[in-house]
Amino acid sequence: MNSLFKHLPLVFRHEWRLLLADRSLWLTLGILCAVLAYGLFNGITATEARTTTQVRLQIQEADAAVRNVDLLRRIFEDKANPEPFANPANPANVGSGLAARYAMMPALPLAPLALGQSDMLPDHYKISYRNKTSFLYDGEIENPWNLMSGRLDAVFVVIYLLPLLIIALSYNVLSVEREQGMMKLVLSNPITLSTLLAGKLLARALPLLAGAALLPIVALLLFFPPARQVDALPQMMGWIALVLAYGLFWFALAAFVNALRTSSANNALLLISAWVVLTLIAPVIVNLAVSTANPAPSRVELATQTRLVTIAGLNRYNELLSTDYRYTTNLETLRPKDGKLDIPERLRAFYLMDRDVDAEISSLLDRFDIQVASQQALVDRFGFVSPAIVAFEGITGLSGNGSRRFQHFKEQIDTFHENWRGYFQPKVLGGQAMTESDYADIPRFVWQEESARQRWTDLAKRLFQLLLLAAILSVLAIVFLRRYRVV
Amino acid sequence: MLETHDLCVEYDGAVALQSLNIRVDPGEIYCLLGANGAGKTTLINAFLGFVEPATGSVHVNGLDVSRYPLESKQGAAYIPEQVMLYSVLSGIENLDYFAALATGRRLPKARLMALLVQAGLSEEAASRRISTYSKGMRQKVGIAIALAKGAKALLLDEPTSGLDPSAANEFSLLLRQAASRGVAILTTTHDLFHAKQTGTRIGIMRKGHLLVEFDSVAVSHEELEAAYLEHMRVMQ
Structure with a gap:
């Protein structure tokens, strides 16, 4: 222990001197910074685009509401004629799209670090009383790991490139000393092999991990104003902790491989093989295993089921649907009278059909959600076979673009959709005309953030998994170092 | 002994x-x-x-x-047949490291230079990279390392x-x-x-x-x- 405290700073300083002298550290840091900068640029651009879109949609929504109320007022004052398919007094028109509201999932302060599914799955939906398949399930419904591949962002750099840079700097820290003949001279001094290895790895870990963990935070603070909130601080700490833990795993792996006393070439081969297995192959295997164990319901089945239910609806409401289009020519019927409106039968039929579709395919839609949740649970459970999965899941969770938050968003959409339909149903079926005050009462989507406890529990679990893996490798490295033959 | x-x-x-x-x-x-x-x-x-x-x-x-x-x-100090050193560092930088490992603390630069001179290396050579050294010069750095250990x-x-x-x-x-x-x-x-x-x-x-x-x-x-x-x- 005395040797550790006395010699570790000496080895650390010497290694820095070596790394600076042969420029390998600068080169490595340069690559890391350049790719991280590109990833951050992508992340910030994409997140700002999302936020801008959401703001634009909110403005559109507000403008539409003002237009509708204004037109309604003028209709009541006989200053304007209602239009047959965009009548602000008609709850069927209003509820099925004229005043449709957007449900939006806001970006978190760390969103630019990991775009996750945001580039594959929408962060907003236009809600009406139409059936859910018409707006909610028009995207890909699959295992979250299928949805991960996206544009190059900071988390991609950390998960895939950082280990390669760690390997490039660390694969031969001991073997090169043995191969070039310095090891005996070094170890003829009162220093242990584990202290020597620790000092060497620490000298490489400090700049590399500090760069990977802190550069994105600095960039966010400078170029992404939402990250400057005080609330973002714990999330930033979480990011730093995850990056450090993930980096620590790779350094521990490098330590273990160095302790095996194979040649530098073998070390490189072993570490690159480990990188391929842990970051490329293991996620695919987990993905396959998860998809096999919990296959998502067929998309064809969903489409077919929807069509069958729709056809059944067409038959069921045949009479209502067969009514004529007199409303398009008789403007008087479009005007509200004593709070009532002659709602076209066809529109009532469409409302009922959409309601029936949702009711009859709800079990199928539930199966989608259950399967996605089951797949996520399996990924959570067996993701530890790859630290890449663990770190990715942890970081996307912190960035707010993970599958768990998306599921949370969808649950809120389900509730909002039900509320929306519940608000319009009595008006549509009872023939009640929309009034100005009704517009003020139309349900609004209010985003509820997922529980902070859940997020921090999830983060703690990922950190524990990464640190446990790193600890196991470190212990193995120490065991092998004790058997290490210097000559 | x-x-x-x-x-x-x-x-x-x-x-x-x-x-x-x-x-x-x-x-x-x-x-x-x-x-x-x-x-x-x-x-x-x-x-x-x-x-x-x-x-x-x-x-x-x-x-x-x-x-x-x-x-x-x-x-115990040790000098091998081939004193292999860190080629991207100078003689004095190598000695700095090995002397620190031997004694557990860094020695002043003047002391390091004196040891190299005592081992027979010129001051000019001591500041050059090891990659430019002959075997004899590396051996002298090895001697300086042993001397530093005392x-x-x-x-x-x-x-x-x-x-x-x-x-x-x-x-x-x-x-x-x-x-x-x-x-x-x-x-x-x-x-x-x-x-x-x-x-x-x-x-x-x-x-x-x-x-x-x-x-x-x-x-x-x-x-x-x-x-x-x-x-x-x-x-x-």
Whole structure:
């Protein structure tokens, strides 16, 4: 222990001197910074685009509401004629799209670090009383790991490139000393092999991990104003902790491989093989295993089921649907009278059909959600076979673009959709005309953030998994170092 | 002081040293002669704790190397046949590192330079990268490293191999100076002349055994050569 405290700073300083002298550290840091900068640029651009879109949609929504109320007022004052398919007094028109509201999932302060599914799955939906398949399930419904591949962002750099840079700097820290003949001279001094290895790895870990963990935070603070909130601080700490833990795993792996006393070439081969297995192959295997164990319901089945239910609806409401289009020519019927409106039968039929579709395919839609949740649970459970999965899941969770938050968003959409339909149903079926005050009462989507406890529990679990893996490798490295033959 | 008691060392089942008893007292320069594979380097490795005794024990300054691996290294300096150093660093930067490892603290630059000059390296050379050094210059840095350690025991593995006569002579002088300060020196060599000139005692090893010892003052060069050749012939 005395040797550790006395010699570790000496080895650390010497290694820095070596790394600076042969420029390998600068080169490595340069690559890391350049790719991280590109990833951050992508992340910030994409997140700002999302936020801008959401703001634009909110403005559109507000403008539409003002237009509708204004037109309604003028209709009541006989200053304007209602239009047959965009009548602000008609709850069927209003509820099925004229005043449709957007449900939006806001970006978190760390969103630019990991775009996750945001580039594959929408962060907003236009809600009406139409059936859910018409707006909610028009995207890909699959295992979250299928949805991960996206544009190059900071988390991609950390998960895939950082280990390669760690390997490039660390694969031969001991073997090169043995191969070039310095090891005996070094170890003829009162220093242990584990202290020597620790000092060497620490000298490489400090700049590399500090760069990977802190550069994105600095960039966010400078170029992404939402990250400057005080609330973002714990999330930033979480990011730093995850990056450090993930980096620590790779350094521990490098330590273990160095302790095996194979040649530098073998070390490189072993570490690159480990990188391929842990970051490329293991996620695919987990993905396959998860998809096999919990296959998502067929998309064809969903489409077919929807069509069958729709056809059944067409038959069921045949009479209502067969009514004529007199409303398009008789403007008087479009005007509200004593709070009532002659709602076209066809529109009532469409409302009922959409309601029936949702009711009859709800079990199928539930199966989608259950399967996605089951797949996520399996990924959570067996993701530890790859630290890449663990770190990715942890970081996307912190960035707010993970599958768990998306599921949370969808649950809120389900509730909002039900509320929306519940608000319009009595008006549509009872023939009640929309009034100005009704517009003020139309349900609004209010985003509820997922529980902070859940997020921090999830983060703690990922950190524990990464640190446990790193600890196991470190212990193995120490065991092998004790058997290490210097000559 | 360097000492072994009935030391046996095996490599993967093959015997490298067998019941070896050797003792180098403070102020002595013990030169170990022997053909390649005689066990000379293994003995040095045993003193440095790089090989574990199968039986017997190894002591440096009274400390059992197996029980006190770090403490025993504190008291012994080592110069290999080829002093391999960090080629991207200068001589003084290399010495800075090794001296710090040896003493547990960094020495002042002036002290490092003085040690290199004492070892025979010019100040200009000391600031150049090791990649520009000859073998002799690297050997001098190795000497400076040993001097910096200020150890009571010195282990040298064919230190003059490949050095020109003048450099070898300077090296012998440095060894004698160290011995006069009470340092126990064990050096392996193939060079009988160097052994006779520098050593106070000379041992001949073969197949892990110490066959014979001479007092370098009492033995003539011819007698030493004859004894060495005879033992080598027996081996062949």
